[in-house]
Every structure is written in C-alpha cells, then in structure tokens.
Amino acid sequence: MRLLRRFFIRLSNFITGRRADQRLREEMAEHLALQTQENLRAGMSPTEARRQAALKLGAAQAIREQHNAEQGLPIAENLLLDIRYAFRMLHRSPVFSLIAIATIALGVGATTAIYSVIDATLLHPLPYPHPSELVRLEANLPGVGARDIGISIPELRDLQNSGIFQYVSLSFFGTNNLTGSAQPASIASKSVTPAYFAVLGVDAAMGRTFDPHDATPGFNNEVVISDGLWKRAFGADPHILGKTLRLDNDPAHVVGVMPASFRDQGQSSEQRGTDLWAAGGFADDPAPPPMRGTRLPFETIARLQPGLSPEAAQGRLDALVASLKKQYPADYPPQGAWTLHLTPLAETLVGNVRQSLILLFGAVGLVLLISCVNVANLLLARASARGREMAVRQALGAARTRLIRQLLTESLLLFVLGGIAGFAVLFCARKFLLQFVPESLPRLNDISIGWGVLAFAIVVSVAAGTIFGLAPAWLTSRLNLTATLRQEGRGSNGSRRRSRLRHALVIGELALSLVLMVAAGLLLRSFWDLFKVQLGFNPTRVMAIETSLPNPNDPKTDIYGTATQEAVLLREVLRRNRTIPGVEETAVSDQAAIPLGHGQSDRRTVPFLREGQEVQSTQPPLIDALIVSPEYFHVLGMTLVRGRLFVDQDLEATPLVAVINQAAARMYWPGKDGKGEDPVGKRVRLLGLLGRARPEWTTIVCVIADARTESLADPGIPQVYLDIYQHPFKFLAFYLRGQVDPAAISAQVRTQIQAVDPELPIYRAETLDDVLSSSLSVRRFSMEMVAFFAATALLLAALGIYGTISFLVNEQSREIAIRLALGAQRRDILRMVLRQGLTLAAAGAGVGLVGALIVSHLMTGLLYGVSPYDLSTFAGVTAALTAVAIAASYVPALRAMRLDPITTLHAE
Amino acid sequence: MKEKPDVLQGTLALMVLKTLDVLGPRHGWGIARRIEQISGDLLAVNQGTLYPLLLKLEHEGSIASQWGASENNRRARFYHLTAAGRKQLQAETREWEQTAAIIARFFEVKAKDLS
DSSP, X not given: OHHHHHHHHHHHHHHHTOOOHHHHHHHHHHHHHHHHHHHHHTTOOHHHHHHHXXXXXXXXXXXXXXXXXXXXXXXXXXXXXXXXXXXXXXXXXXXXXXHHHHHHHHHHHHHHHHHHHHIIIIISOOOSSSGGGEEEEEEEBGGGTBOOOOBOHHHHHHHHTTSSEXXXXXXXXXXXXXXXXXXXXXXXXXXXXXXXXXXHTOOOSEEOOOOTTOOXXXXXXXXXXXXXXXXXXXXXXXXXXXXXXXXXXXXXXXXXXXXXXXXOOOSSHHHHTOOEEEEEOSSSTTSOXXXXXXXXXXXXXXXXXXXXXXXXXXXXXHHHHHHHHHHOTXXXXXXXXXXXXXXXXXXXXXXXXHHHHHHHHXXXXXXXXXXXXXXXXXXXHHHHHTHHHHHHHHHTTOOHHHHHHHHHHHHHHHHHHHHHHHHHHHHHTHHHHHTTSOTTSTTGGGOOOOHHHHHHHHHHHHHHXXXXXXXXXXXXXXXXXXXXXXXTSSOOHXXXXXXXXXXXXXXXXXXXXXHHHHHHHHHHHHHHHHHTSOOSSOOTTEEEEEEEOOOOSSGGGOTTOSHHHHHHHXXXXXHHHXXXXXXEEEEEEEGGGSTTOOOSSSOOEEEEEETTOOOTTSOOOEEEEEEEOTTHHHHTTOOEEEEOOOOTTXXXXXXEEEEEEHHHHHHHOXXXXXXXXXOTTOEEEEXXXXXXXXXXXXXXXXXXXXXXXXXXXOSOOOEEEEETTTSOOSEEEEEEEESOOHHHHHHHHHHHXXXXXXTOOEEEEEEHHHHHHHHTHHHHXXXXXXXXXXXXXXXXXXHHHHHHHHHHHHHTHHHHHHHHHTTOOHHHHHHHHHHHHHHHHHHHHHHHHHHHHHHHHHTGGGOSSSOTTOHHHHHHHHHHHHHHHHHHHHHHHHHHHTOOHHHHHHHO | OOOOOHHHHHHHHHHHHHHHHHHOSEEHHHHHHHHHHHHGGGGTSOGXXXXXXXXXXXXXXXXXXXXXXXXXXXXXXEXXXXXXXXXXXXXXXXXXXXXXXXXXXXXXXXXXXXX
C-alpha cells in the first residue's frame, strides 16, 4: 500500500516533470544556517563554523541526486533517455534503419497476416456462445463400412430424452426458389427441426426463432430469414414479420430476422451463407412416416449439457446405443454394428484446411525467423562500427548492464517500429489481400485485422526484438577496452567472436530458406501434376448454368412431379438453348454431375444391389449416382468403352437403364478369374434415390472410360449414370458447348428458360475451366503463399550472405591489399572470397537438407503424385540456393579483386 | 557510490518517525540534531542524507510537511507525523522490540546452555 502510493506519486511527478529542487535548496540552506549558528554558539570562528556545518551536511550534489531520484522514477527516466538516444541513432544511419525496419515489417506483417486467418478459422471457428458444448453426431455402420447414414425421428427423440444434451437438432441443407420478388431467386436454405437455433444459442434480431418445443409433425410453415436476405430481397422492410413468402410455391410466414453478424455453421461456404431456415418435425408429409429404420440423410448437431466433456458424453452415448440395440434388435442388425459418433463441431468445420493453414503458419514463421536473423546480422555488423563508441562510454564509467540496456532499447525500437509498420501495411492492404484467400476457407468473412491481431504483432515484435537483440547487444558491449581504443576498431577479440556468430546466423538463414524452398518445390510439383493430370473429359468451351425446379411440400401441387412432366420442360429449354448464337451442343444433368463442381449436394452416394448377389443380411455396396441427359457424355467428351449410351427412346415408361464407369465395372464385376466380366446387360437395384419409393431393376447398357469428374486426385471412383428422363431431378445444370460469351450467356439462358417457365431462377453461370480451377483453389493458395514465402526467404538469405561477405572483404581489405602488393593474382583473390561464400552456402545447404527432409515428411498428406523425398526437387533447390549464394558473394568478391593496394594501405 | 545497508536505512526511518512522534513537528535540522544527540555518530556526517529519506517517507504517506518559520525567523520546512505514520511507527516499534528481544536472547545463550 505504502509502496504503491510512493510509486504513483513518483510516477505522477515523472509525468508532470515536477521537480523539488527549489525546496531542497531552501531546506539545505536553512539547515546550514541553523548548524552554523549552533557552531558559533559552541565558540567557533565564523569561517570555521560554516566549514564544519557544510562538512556535517555532506556532499550537496550527491544528496541532490538522491533526492531527485526519490522524486521521480530513475528507471523510466533512463528508458526515456535511451529511447531518445535510440531514435537519434536510427536517424543517424537512415539506410540501416530503413532496411532493418522493412525486413522486420515483412516478417512480422506476413506472420500477422497468416495469424489473422488462423485466428478466425482455427482459434475461433464457431461464433456462438459456449462453442465447446457444440457437437456433431454421426451414425455409422462400421460393420459394413457405411458412414454417416443419417438418423431417424425415433432416434432423434431418444437422443433428446437421453439427458446428454441440452438440445439436439437435425438440419438439411438445400436450395429453394423464392418467387414474388423482381427476379425469381434460388436461395440457400436449411430445413431444420425447431431446436436448431436453441442448439446454436443464437436469438433473432427481430421477431423470434423457432420454439424448440414445437411438436408440429410436418412443416410448421414458419421461416426465419437472414439479415442479408432481408435487406437484399425485401429492402429491409420493417414490417416483414408475419408476411408470407412463396418458397417452391409453398407459402411460408416470416417469424424472425437473424442478426447481421449471424453466420450459419457448415462445412461449405454455401452452407455458411444460408439465407433462410424453415422448421419442421419431419415426422409427417412430406417426410416419410417416423419409423425407426427410416433414416433421414440429415446432419445432426447438438449442444451438450454444461460441464459435460465430449469424451464423457461419448461414453454415455455408447451406453445409449447398446441399450437401443437390445431394445430394437430388428432395426439394428448385429453385422451392421450401428454406432453414434460425436465430434466437437469446431473440428468438423476446419478439418480439411487445418493442415494447409498449419503449413502456412510454419512457412511464415520461418520467414519471420529469417528476417529476424537478417536484422541481428545487421546489428552485429554495426556493432563493429560502434566498437569505439562503446569503448569510450565504458571508459567514462558506463556499466556493462547499462550499455546492454541501451543497445537492447535500440534493437527493440527497431523491431517494434518494424512490427507496427508491418501491421500498418497489412491493415491498409487487407481488402486487397483478402482477394487471394480462397472462398472455400471456412469463416472467410470473419477474418479481421483488429486489436487482437495488433496485439499479436506487437508481442511477436517485442519477443523477436528481445531474442535477436540480446546476442548482438551482449557481443557489442563485450570488448577489450584498451585494445579497441588503441586499434580504433580495426578488429579485436570481440570482433572474431562476432564474425563467428554472424557466420552461424547466415548458415541458419540459408538452411531455413532451403527448407522453405523444398516445401514450395514439392507443393509446386504436386500442383503441377494435378493440373496436368489426364482428366478423361474435356472442359474447354463448356459452360454450366444452374437452375432449380420448385419442390413443393405437397406432391399434388408439383407441376414437375413426374419424369414425363419434367421432360417437356427440359427438352424445350435444351432446344431453345441451341438457338443461342455460338452454341453448338447442349446437355442437362443434376448439379452433382457438374465435373468437379461444388453444387449443393457434393456427392450423392447410394447403396445398390446386384442381381444374383442380393444378400439381405449385409449392407449393400455404395456407388456415386449421377443423373444426366443423353447428350451429357458427348458435350463433356467422355469416351465410350462398350455398349450404347442413353437414347431418346429411354423414357419413364421404358425399362430403366444405366451407364457405369470402368472403375465401377472393375470393382463390382471383377469376374470369377479376376479378369473382369462384361457388366453390360447386368441388372442392379439402386436404393435410396429420391422420388423412387420402390426401387426397380435397372439394366446396365454401357461402360464409359474413367474420368476425374468427382476428384482430381482420385482417378477411380465408381460411378453410375442414370437418365434424367427416367429419374426426374429438381436441381439442374444446363451445359452449353461452343463459342459463347461468358458475360452475356447468363442473361441469354435466363431469357430462354423463363420463356418456358418465368418462375425459374438462374444462378452460377460458370465455365467448366473456372470450376476446375476453383476446385484447386485451396491447393493453389497454399502453394502460392509458400512459394512467395520461399522467394522472400531466398531474397533475405541472399542479402544476408551478401552483407556478410561484404563485411569480410572490408575487414580483410588490409590483408588483401598486402597479398596484392606481394604479387597475388587478382583471380586468386576472387577465388578466395568466393570460397568463403561457398563454404557458408554448403554448410547452410547441409543443415537445411536435414530440416527439409523432416518437414517434407510431415507434409506427405498435402502432396500429390510426388514423393516427399523427391530427388529432383531436393537437388534443384540445393543448386538454386548455391547459385544464389555465389551470385550474392560475387559482388563483394569483385570489389575485393579491384582493390587498389596503394590507397588501401595508405588509408589504414 | 555505495548504498547504505538496508538495516541502517530502515533504522533511520524509524528514528525519524519516533523523533516526530516525541517532539512534534520539526524541521530537517531539528530532526538531524535530535537523532545525533541520541544515536551519536550515526548522523555525525552526511546529515544531508536525511532529506531524500524525508521525501520518501512523505511519498509513502507516513509524514507530511509544510512551510513554517524557524527559530531564526526564516522559512523552513516542518515535518509532522500523519495518522498512517503513527500506526506504522507502532507496528514497527513492536516488530523491532520483538526482533531485538530474540537477538538479545540469542546473544545471551552460552555454549554450555546448548549442550
């Protein structure tokens, strides 16, 4: 308490600059006067009395200093002096300061940029209260290798009553046609059970969300809309609540508008951009009757009871699963081994980008390290120039700790200025930089350059400044006084130690850049291999334009309910699209069939049975099902292997037909001898296709060559293609092949489609080349960033080696001059200097190769088609690094070679 | 320059407080003189060191000061004990007595008492 009071008074004196000099002087004068009087009384002569009084008082100057120190805060005063001096030093060598600050700004700025991405995605992936309570539930049948099979309504009720969760909710993502506004629009929507917002713990900004205890079995016709939709489609109408929208021709009442800051959770950017939520019980029309075995393909999220850890919850969930299996043995056959698996929601959202982001953070960390090393190197170089200054100050009585404090203040000032500069550049360029971040990154819109990021930048700068300023400060202040003063800093014991440290720093820098370059090289190779892969289809000059048909809850009101009804629309739109100038061919498919597309249903995997192999007791195998029109294969240039493609005579009433790819043929019709049997003519039953209550036999009529339409990296995914005229589907993509203008085509197609049905929305017109390239976006992003960091690292390392060799040449100029004067060849001098550079490069490469091997091993999961120990990459990168090192040493070497011995020796 | 050992500093502060407690408001010289009379040569030289200490005690809130007239009718700074200072003095006196008693007992102990 007393200490605190004293500190604050001193602090306020320090800040206000108040001094008590006058008071002390008066007090001391009075003291002297009184003492002199006393002495006089004791019988001294006046002179003697004054002298004795002064002696008794003590050294006035020392007392004044002590008094002054007590008055203010000497540490703060010294710091202020140090900072003022440091600024003066920066000002005195502006080039040095500018280079150092720019280098640090680069390192800290880049690190901070990546940190801001990681902060938004990995550290705060869920913008909801108590995010650790949120989990995602997945039902699996590990016995037959089936994952995420969905959940039934009775199971949902069991979960709700289990006491493990506060709330459980199902959701199904899709798109709806919103009609009634100026243009029919397709909006991202989620059909959810009423507890959805209760699980997330978010309330509406206007109106309300759904009542979590609403037990309406079917849809309750209430919808909540996003702030974005409210502003976009309804002009921020303040009386929106209670109004009726038309969604896929069904009426729905708006009961709430979410806050502007609310973003839905989900793995894809489409899901996170959900604009509308509709509530339903999914236990009545249009959903099937709530039977235990009728699993809905929904996503299940839940909020755990407070304080319950995911591990403990999983334990209780396992117990629940066991008791349900005992209670309903018919619904959970033992060979399926039904399980419920719980994952923290945050993990499911960032899983696929975590590795890329960690790689980037590692890469940027190396760049930061290299830039710090470079600055430390610069500081060391300056140390030898300041040897004399240090010696003089030490000779005048400065303590070594005082000198270190001074030097550390200088380097900290450099680092903090650099950090602030880096942050400032980042802050000003944030809009520009965010363009480069791929859209598929979760929580892209939440990346912000705010106080937290600024704090990170400053902490990083201060930490780096302390670590990398300490060694140079230590070595600078450690010197042999007399030697330095006598030799005028021509090189002493301290400088040898300094140059050893400088060599180590440069070697470290080279090693780190080699690691980064190898990582970049491997990523580049993978990317290139993926880019050059044989696609099996031809995306050039093909555009895909998406539309969707209304899907009303009451099937009787669906004007496109049957394949025959839909065929009329499709054939008319295709005919009209062919009339658009430049269009050569057209086709239509469901959105999942867009090659490498990112439609609302990423992949539709359905179970199927083969004729003659239907064993009821086992879970049927799975296959990717795609629904296409007959022209699809030709528009995309896919190769027929055997059989016949779809023809116009395949209709709703004719027997169902299917096309499979070679991967499916290989996997499911391997033949008895393993050579493969001809699947053409075989029959299958596809289960779980929407719109088909009872699966009929489908005859395989054709095998086509494998194409990488699902995944660039995986060539052999089994696929079955079905005829769109036999399987009506609501979410459609029209393809146009030919010479069309991508900018105008959207409007042209809209005119054609809306001439047939004015209520159909048109969205996402893209060339397949663009679809292909955006499917590589995360890979491209991380490759480009790592390549950029590697280039930066190489540049910094080159600067580092250049600086070191220049310094060596300067230090050895006397020696070189003597050698030249004694008749050494200039070529020898060149070779001597280059050899020093090469030695450093070789040592750096050696250390770097070991590091690169470790890092590339860790990166295996991010590579495609290239071994993590790819010899050509390692060799190429090492060669490049060596070449750069030699080039960087060449300039100072040339200078050494051209040294004039006479002038040099005179100057010394 | 060697700093005075902490014990001495602490003792000096205690002496200042006690002086002000016994004699009431005093100026610097008065305090110095009083301490010199009692403690002998502790303040025989370097009476000036008293002033930084007085400032410190004032910062800590144990004493306060204002200008007043001295014996020879000149302006002098008079120090007096505050309530907090009195409390501090009592506490420290108690502590000091305890310490002194322990030390004294320690010195009284002879080798044969321990065996």
